[in-house]
Amino acid sequence: xxxxxxxxxxxxxxxxxxxxxxxxxxxxxxxGLGGATNLNDGFPWxxxxxxxxxxxxxxxxGGFTVATMAYVFxxxxxxxxxxxxxxxxxxxxxxxxxxxxxxxxRPDRFWHALVMWNPRSPMFEVGWxxxxxxxxxxxQFLPPVLERFGLDRSLRLAxxxxxxxxxxxxVLSALHQWTLGSLYLIAPHKTHPLWYSLQLPxxxxxxxxxxxxxxxxxxSCHSRKAFGIPLEVPLLARISRLLxxxxxxxxxxxxxxxxxxxxxxxxxxxxxxAALFLAEMSLLLVPAALLLGPRWRRDPRWLHASSxxxxxxxxxxxxxxxxxxxxxxxxxxxxxxxxxxxxxxxxVALGIAAFGFxxxxxxxxxxxxxxxxxx
Amino acid sequence: MSIAILYDGTxxxxxxxxxxxxxxxxxxxxxxxIAREERLSAHKLTTIVTRNGACSRxxxxxxxxxxxxxxCPVSALRKTALGPVVYQESRxxxxxxxxxxxxxxxxxxxxxQRLPRMVKCDMCHDRLADGETTECARYCPxxxxxxxxRQALIRxxxxxxxxxxxxxxxxxxxxxxxxxxxxLMLSSVALExxxxxxxxxxxxxxxxxxxxxxxVPDLAALGSAFLGGVWWITRRRAAVAAEGESESxxxxxxxxx
Numbered sequence: 330x331x332x333x334x335x336x337x338x339x340x341x342x343x344x345x346x347x348x349x350x351x352x353x354x355x356x357x358x359x360x361g362l363g364g365a366t367n368l369n370d371g372f373p374w375x376x377x378x379x380x381x382x383x384x385x386x387x388x389x390x391g392g393f394t395v396a397t398m399a400y401v402f403x404x405x406x407x408x409x410x411x412x413x414x415x416x417x418x419x420x421x422x423x424x425x426x427x428x429x430x431x432x433x434x435r436p437d438r439f440w441h442a443l444v445m446w447n448p449r450s451p452m453f454e455v456g457w458x459x460x461x462x463x464x465x466x467x468x469q470f471l472p473p474v475l476e477r478f479g480l481d482r483s484l485r486l487a488x489x490x491x492x493x494x495x496x497x498x499x500v501l502s503a504l505h506q507w508t509l510g511s512l513y514l515i516a517p518h519k520t521h522p523l524w525y526s527l528q529l530p531x532x533x534x535x536x537x538x539x540x541x542x543x544x545x546x547x548x549s550c551h552s553r554k555a556f557g558i559p560l561e562v563p564l565l566a567r568i569s570r571l572l573x574x575x576x577x578x579x580x581x582x583x584x585x586x587x588x589x590x591x592x593x594x595x596x597x598x599x600x601x602x603a604a605l606f607l608a609e610m611s612l613l614l615v616p617a618a619l620l621l622g623p624r625w626r627r628d629p630r631w632l633h634a635s636s637x638x639x640x641x642x643x644x645x646x647x648x649x650x651x652x653x654x655x656x657x658x659x660x661x662x663x664x665x666x667x668x669x670x671x672x673x674x675x676x677v678a679l680g681i682a683a684f685g686f687x688x689x690x691x692x693x694x695x696x697x698x699x700x701x702x703x704x
Numbered sequence: 705m706s707i708a709i710l711y712d713g714t715x716x717x718x719x720x721x722x723x724x725x726x727x728x729x730x731x732x733x734x735x736x737x738i739a740r741e742e743r744l745s746a747h748k749l750t751t752i753v754t755r756n757g758a759c760s761r762x763x764x765x766x767x768x769x770x771x772x773x774x775x776c777p778v779s780a781l782r783k784t785a786l787g788p789v790v791y792q793e794s795r796x797x798x799x800x801x802x803x804x805x806x807x808x809x810x811x812x813x814x815x816x817q818r819l820p821r822m823v824k825c826d827m828c829h830d831r832l833a834d835g836e837t838t839e840c841a842r843y844c845p846x847x848x849x850x851x852x853x854r855q856a857l858i859r860x861x862x863x864x865x866x867x868x869x870x871x872x873x874x875x876x877x878x879x880x881x882x883x884x885x886x887x888l889m890l891s892s893v894a895l896e897x898x899x900x901x902x903x904x905x906x907x908x909x910x911x912x913x914x915x916x917x918x919x920v921p922d923l924a925a926l927g928s929a930f931l932g933g934v935w936w937i938t939r940r941r942a943a944v945a946a947e948g949e950s951e952s953x954x955x956x957x958x959x960x961x
Binding site: 360362364373397400403432433434436448454456492496503507508511512513515516517 | 776779796815820904932935
């Protein structure tokens with residue numbers, strides 16, 4: 330506790346982001362959505378949905394995936410990254426809920442989504458997935474807290490239900506990604522054919538699994554610098570191998586779908602959409618190909634670089650689906666207002682700060698593990 | 705019986721009395737400046753669009769299987785048996801997914817309100833229930849907008865096109881677009897040329913999301929069963945391995961117990 334905390338971003342940047350975010354939050358409350366955003370009748374959803382919600386929960390998927398590998402597939406080498414990945418996921422979901430409260434026109438009625446049913450609506454299912462996943466993640470997040478405060482009986486209870494929770498979390502996160510992808514199926518007339526696809530639910534799921542794994546690698550690399558956690562290169566290499574396989578599955582679905590629909594013909598050098606598409610795809614394909622090589626996978630710098638590329642490629646895909654794919658199809662334009670960006674950046678900064686705060690005080694790294702290795 | 709509105713752009717003189725009647729009914733401001741805004745917004749629920757000397761009209765198309773109603777997570781939007789798609793404000797959480805879903809970009813939002821609502825034409829559903837016409841049809845001086853029995857209006861539209869093939873673009877807009885709805889439109893030229901959305905899918909849009917959503921229960925069941933199965937196998941394997949280990953470790957004295 331006496332150690333001077335080292336943040337991966339310097340503290341004054343953090344303070345500036347939080348102040349800007351607080352002002353933007355005030356603008357949202359005082360001036361309504363019109364005062365704080367550039368949203369309009371043609372672009373009812375902006376970066377709070379496109380980035381905070383779609384990308385936030387996608388990057389959180391790593392917590393579900395590595396917990397499943399460690400405790401369901403019984404691959405115990407994954408265990409050291411489970412607790413931090415679950416913490417990332419839990420914080421990611423909390424920040425998503427915060428973003429939704431900013432974005433809803435009537436945040437005071439958010440609970441309607443759970444009470445007033447419409448089973449035909451993907452949004453209804455998204456609401457339930459968010460609520461249930463957050464509860465599951467909260468319970469999975471508890472063991473380090475209970476351990477820290479010496480609540481042994483509660484800890485034993487939490488461990489007894491760990492595997493069912495991990496299974497429930499994995500299924501819920503899959504459904505969450507599936508339904509988030511389904512949201513955009515309703516808008517074929519507004520979404521550019523390079524991104525509109527009936528495979529969006531599946532693509533959202535597979536890409537989220539990849540992004541979650543990349544996020545786990547990324548976070549491990551940064552935790553080493555920030556908190557002095559030793560880097561487990563063999564484990565990260567193993568995760569990256571899985572990541573590479575996931576990316577190849579994604580690429581096959583994505584390319585086969587474009588081919589099948591004939592949409593690949595729209596990839597013409599003169600079009601800005603084509604450039605965005607190619608950038609998005611290369612950010613995912615280059616690491617997929619290179620991570621196949623064992624030599625690349627042993628290099629910590631490359632592990633880090635490839636995780637950054639995958640995260641950027643993933644974010645590019647979701648922003649393209651939710652914002653840029655609609656730009657050429659509509660007469661109206663949308664460029665986020667600075668207050669929108671401020672809320673997004675402040676929530677990312679708060680997430681990183683909360684992660685750092687908790688990791689330094691609770692046993693998320695360097696612990697004995699939550700389940701006995703073999704019985 | 706289901707009610708429809710028939711708008712005939714070849715008769716419309718562009719007087720905008722329908723706009724004013726609509727604004728009055730919804731207690732919205734209306735003046736010369738608003739009259740010139742030829743787009744739908746939270747204070748303009750219908751508009752005449754004049755382009756290249758031709759008139760067309762925009763309003764909620766009151767789809768038969770509305771994308772907005774299927775999209776709404778809290779069932780604030782509902783298709784009534786009579787025809788109108790109505791909005792129950794007290795349920796709305798302001799997620800604006802209806803605006804994403806609408807193939808005609810009709811729903812507007814009160815962006816500047818602190819307690820905002822979605823706003824769109826409600827086809828004067830209370831008047832229709834009393835057997836009256838919509839306000840826009842009631843005040844239209846030329847008969848370009850009429851409301852009444854949908855089947856009768858479809859026949860009337862077909863009759864007009866057949867009687868004057870030179871005058872009409874041979875298509876009833878709204879009859880099959882997005883699965884068909886309660887607003888039918890005739891025009892002298894293709895509506896795409898008058899600034900309308902070029903490609904509206906011909907099938908009801910909710911089918912697209914439903915295809916993906918209907919597999920959710922199966923996915924949940926299969927996923928849980930698969931992961932449960934994997935867990936059972938890996939646990940069994942670990943138990944067997946542990947047994948083997950303890951047997952070989954304690955095997956000095958004797959094997960059979």
